[in-house]
Amino acid sequence: MSGSPAGPVLVLLDHTADGMLRPAVLELLTLARGLAPDAVVEGAWVGGDPGPALGELGEQGLVSVHHLDVGVAEPHLTPVVAQALGALVTATGARLVLGVSSFENKEVAARLGVATGAGVVTDASGLELDDDGAAVADKTVFAGTWNTRCVVTAPVAVVLLKANAVQAEPASLVTSPAVVEHVVEIGELALRQTLVERTERAGSGRPELGAAQVVVVGGRGTNGDFGPVEALADLLGGAVGATRVATDEGWIAHDAQIGQTGVTVAPRLYIGAGVSGAVHHRGGMQSAGTIVAVNSDPEAPIFEIADLGIVGDLFVVLPQAIEELRRLRG
């Protein structure tokens, strides 16, 4: 199952404003290298200077990084990114483009599809090439209750992968990537909307929610006191998440919301405290490796999917668990 795609595999290199790679990109690069023995993986970097990331990209064995200079256009606007990436697909003859499955990249992929005729799979949890080099992606649907596998039949495939689909690993050979410069003329259509303001969220000091290996989540049952949830997350080196009720109440920022209209997580360990397990919430966490739930209501739907369910008061159970974990670890 490893026919190679014609042309390079392009990986969209999501990065912060100061040129640092988003961690999930390393997973994509790892996956791309393993797609076929002779797969040629190249990076696509839109806006700014890729300089600060070249070291990390070299550890991923990347030989070249295409720097797409969009001039005065705003590189955060997804129509601009889509147009730049479309130009690169044409220039390189790439048949496969990979990106992290984020709100923004879904917009990029949609526009790339309209412009180039590419077929797109979003929220993929795995990817292989079939004997003909076509992309075959795994995806769960219906709030994580069904596994599907689909093949892209169009000549160009765009696949967006969820964080934690694979474990990032360095390449066996470290490279020093060459930066290939492209100046892309951005058309009027991509400039019909303007970015008035963009505020990047400051890091919380905790792992990024979408990519974390451990996620501890508080719901209405916390009654606004996220203390025990945060303490457990910090002890486990995890991220803190929330239900929509908790974010709507203003107990925690909206970007902590997990679920169908929030962040999708697939950590090794999910711990929900005072979370009922509504279908909207489950859609964002059901593919977690192990699910633990603490809820005072034995009928809570989250117990239907919990590997370990504890009927109890989170304000009793969580502090005791923290104390015991500290003791066990010495």
Added chain:
Amino acid sequence: MKIVVCVKHVPDIQSERTIGDDGRVVRDGGDGTLNELDENAIEAALVLAETHGGEVVVLTAGPADAVDAVRRGLQMGADEAVHVLDDALAGSDVFGTAAVLAAAIGLVEEEGPVDLVVTGMAALDGLTSMLPAALAAELGIAQLTLASAIDVVEGSDGTRVTVRRELDHATEVLSAMTPALVSVTDQANEPRYPNFKGIMAARKKAVTTFTLADLGIEPAAVGSSGSRTRVLSATARPARENRVLITDDGEAGRTLATYLVDNKLV
């Protein structure tokens, strides 16, 4: 202001949802409903029309029972409804759907220009969230997606729409002159329930039906034959095995700690 709201009829999120042998979502009626997030889209359009004047047209493409989705829109207060109904639509991917909706909006425009197209942020039937951006690209209009707040200002040089949106790593404010497409999140508003008056009024409103021929779209360009992806397999996820449910007897916190250590989760 003329506003078109694109809506979708989907299997009820609370129901048992399945995928058939043909790789398509089973839509055999009964459990179908208006996609929840499209209620936010209709609400946003109604509020804008109430504030700035204008009319709201609800539009859907889908099988016969999808008409329920636009009827619900009429009950909420929309003025007109359009249903693209054609057997050849079955199995369309997001790009086929976007092309069909764009062509239908083109026909609606024959009665006067459309200023805004509004959609929900995603259809909750496990698809892709890509429709809003794909439709904006098809229509060649500005894209103001994932709006949690919408502001419309009418000026002498035209109408400006500004939205606030929350992304994975940032909050943004986007702005554009109409015509524009806006997609809304569940944070944008609290959708109204149709009241008795609305339900009665909706009975008198007609639903216009278009076929692909009306839209000038070749059947082979959409549906399964036009789809750029094909489902190879679909299986219900097996239930998790060896699940344990305990009731706290004063020791559950310690049990939890031991469970995490024993299962090498810490």
